Amino acid sequence: MERCAVVGIGQTKHAKVREDLSMAGLVREAAQRALDDAEMTWRDIDAVVIGKAPDQFEGLMMPEVYLADALGATGKPIFRVHTAGSVGGSTAVVAAHLVTSGVHEKVLTVAFEKQSEGDTTWGLGGGRSGSIGAGGYFAPHIRAYIERSNAPEYIGWMVALKDRKNALKNPYAHLKLEELTLEMIKESPMVWEPVRRLEACPASDGAGAMVLASEKVADAASKPPAWVHGLAVRSELGQFPGRDPVNPQGGRDCAADVYKQAGITNPRQEIDMAEIYVPFSWYEPMWMENLGFAAEGEGWKMTDEGATDFGGDLPTNVSGGVLSSNPIGASGMLRFLEAASQVRGTAGEHQVDGARTALGHAYGGASQFFAMWIVRSAKP
Amino acid sequence: MSRDVAIVSFASTSVTNTDVTETQLLYPVVTEAIEQSGIRRDEIEFTCAGSCDYLQGAPFAFVSNLEATGAWPPISESHVEMDGAWALYEAWVRLQDGDIDVALAFSSGVSSRAVDLNEVTNVQLDPYYLMPLWPGHLALNALQARALLDKGTYTERDFAAVAARSRSDGRSVDDLLNEPYVASPLRAHDLPPVNDGAAAVVMVAGDRAKEVCSRPAWITGIDHRTDAHYPGVRDLATATSARIAAEKAGVGDGDVDVAELYAATSAQELILRDALGLGDKVEINPSGGALASHPFMVAGLTRIGEAFRQINENGCNRVVAHATSGPALQQNLVAVLSAEMNTLAAPTMNGVAR
Structure with missing residues (x-):
């Protein structure tokens, strides 16, 4: 297996409506920034891997067909991934394998969603009216978590406040809630018991992109690369008796796989920061347990004790996370590229001091699709 | 390698x-x-x-x-x-x-x-300039066939020969050429079934x-x-x-x-x-x-x-x-x-x- 590194990163300014851009313009904004960062041009790219969530969100079937021109793919391979909410992560994994396999040396990977083109809640209901949306689907899992762990109600509010405060340091973040307080979250309307409005992700237009490269290309780059040390995906059936959707086996297996590849035996100690997929506040403590950062039932204590704060021992979602920007198909890739940006030391105002090992995480479907990577500043 | x-x-x-x-x-x-x-x-x-x-x-x-x-x-x-x-x-x-x-x-x-698969394939086209014209794959594939004929290398008889061989349903090339167009220059036998x-x-x-x-x-x-x-x-x-x-x-x-x-x-x-x-x-x-x-x-x-x-x-x-x-x-x-x-x-x- 060849080594693979991130040598270019780009993302759009995420917003409720990017009415200044077409879908082609949206993916180009992110991709051009990734190419600029990599000090490459469109001509340098060997292949393009694009991902997004269901095509019905925009009403455009298999958009890679139309976006081939905008992504400079004419005469080249363009490949389309769709694994529900985890797709942004899965897309980066597919692109990385094109490099680790030795098939290509310079791969552009892009993920996007232009939620303003359609009605995502309708889409999330499988295209039926009267959809309960993603929040309605996940709320029972969150209630089950709270009952199992005896976590106090304010944990969810703390996560929502932390991620929105972090977003103030990220120039690309959608939500900029400068005046937000714990009290405001607590008083916001109950949408899906126990999820309050301010504990839920927004709907965003946005895209993220990366240039992934071989060791030879990364060694020659003028900027520091982020080296891929672990790469894994897992899928499991969404519904059957005995399945635990609160702490799914697929997530635990996927984490164990990337840790093993990266030689990590104590993730809490060895990982400097994490960008994880938290669309509803309670998923921070839930995933802390699933990812092995905390024992079962103890994840909420990490939030309570400030371990996941910007200055904590495992800063989590310092970019503001999915709670601050949610272009669904891109949200997983944003986690992956933020993790890479941290170990390159290029995260700007939300840079975690001394971040050398980072985790990027995405999940999708009925908490049944997982994609993860471990990136480091050092070569494997 | x-x-x-x-x-x-x-x-x-x-x-x-x-x-x-x-x-x-x-x-x-x-x-x-x-x-x-x-x-x-x-x-x-x-x-x-x-x-x-x-x-x-x-x-x-x-x-x-x-x-x-x-x-x-x-x-x-x-x-x-x-x-x-x-x-x-x-x-x-x-x-x-x-x-x-x-x-x-x-x-x-x-x-x-799908009532009409061509309506579905139409949704695969550029949504700003192409989709509103509603060509679907059918009209674009027909334009392609016309472009091929215009080059002068092949004729509609060559199309029919491909169809006759592929379908092997007993109809001759001449039989096929007597059929009406669906989207000129393509006839029904030049197009795929829906499966x-x-x-x-x-x-x-x-x-x-x-x-x-x-x-x-x-x-x-x-x-x-x-x-x-x-x-x-x-x-x-x-x-x-x-x-x-x-x-x-x-x-x-x-x-x-x-x-x-x-x-x-x-x-x-x-x-x-x-x-x-x-x-x-x-x-x-x-x-x-x-x-x-x-x-x-x-x-x-x-x-x-x-x-x-x-x-x-x-x-x-x-x-x-x-x-x-x-x-x-x-x-x-x-x-x-x-x-x-x-x-x-x-x-x-x-x-x-x-």
Whole structure:
């Protein structure tokens, strides 16, 4: 297996409506920034891997067909991934394998969603009216978590406040809630018991992109690369008796796989920061347990004790996370590229001091699709 | 040099107006491919699926197809919103890493529930400038056929000859030329039927392939490329991306016995023969191709599966398979399958017990 590194990163300014851009313009904004960062041009790219969530969100079937021109793919391979909410992560994994396999040396990977083109809640209901949306689907899992762990109600509010405060340091973040307080979250309307409005992700237009490269290309780059040390995906059936959707086996297996590849035996100690997929506040403590950062039932204590704060021992979602920007198909890739940006030391105002090992995480479907990577500043 | 990977089994189904779901179509097909491979389900180290949510008219439709793999305990799996040929490509790439040896690729599509499949394919076009004109694949494919005629190399009689051979339904070329146009210059026989289907292949790397299969089909080359989307900025009468993919896959590096081409119109077969540089001696689409059976999202993977059968069952030595995506042959994948491995001295297949 060849080594693979991130040598270019780009993302759009995420917003409720990017009415200044077409879908082609949206993916180009992110991709051009990734190419600029990599000090490459469109001509340098060997292949393009694009991902997004269901095509019905925009009403455009298999958009890679139309976006081939905008992504400079004419005469080249363009490949389309769709694994529900985890797709942004899965897309980066597919692109990385094109490099680790030795098939290509310079791969552009892009993920996007232009939620303003359609009605995502309708889409999330499988295209039926009267959809309960993603929040309605996940709320029972969150209630089950709270009952199992005896976590106090304010944990969810703390996560929502932390991620929105972090977003103030990220120039690309959608939500900029400068005046937000714990009290405001607590008083916001109950949408899906126990999820309050301010504990839920927004709907965003946005895209993220990366240039992934071989060791030879990364060694020659003028900027520091982020080296891929672990790469894994897992899928499991969404519904059957005995399945635990609160702490799914697929997530635990996927984490164990990337840790093993990266030689990590104590993730809490060895990982400097994490960008994880938290669309509803309670998923921070839930995933802390699933990812092995905390024992079962103890994840909420990490939030309570400030371990996941910007200055904590495992800063989590310092970019503001999915709670601050949610272009669904891109949200997983944003986690992956933020993790890479941290170990390159290029995260700007939300840079975690001394971040050398980072985790990027995405999940999708009925908490049944997982994609993860471990990136480091050092070569494997 | 790529790692030696072979197809060791293939199963498929293509029906008309199915009354079951995609998942139900898939289940027996995936099971058959696995059983045929002689490899246990839990030995599969990577799975990749292909399908299109739009065919079922429901976002996340692909999620339930996971049931056909029996994804428990959790599996390492991915999904492409593309024809299964690209699912096979992703699985082939994953096998190139060298850390795993067995992969499953499959795809499915139920198209018959669309009132008019052309309305569905129209939604695949540039939404700002092209989709509102409502051409769908039908009008764009007809424009392509017209562009081909305008070059003067082929006639409508050549189209009919392709259709007559593909369909083998007893009608002569002259009979076909008396039929009315559907979208000039294409007649009904120049166009594919609407089918529902599923297909699955098992791929194995290295010597294990020879252990489980008496005559595996080695993938000695595989590549895919796209052309520009806008019909006005490319020559529709040629398939440049197919030509590049064929060069990269090494089609011209040896004699080709048979080619299985995903031509959704009779004109496309002629364009592809030229793009891939296939001479007159190459037998085209003995399976009947997409003009005989066209399960959308499955027809490409089926070409690769039929190519495998030519080697595995019919004694062919070198077979080309092609898949396409998008309107008018915009995106193309070409694979070369061989009875002999790429990198090692060719083992003698004669005398090896089935």
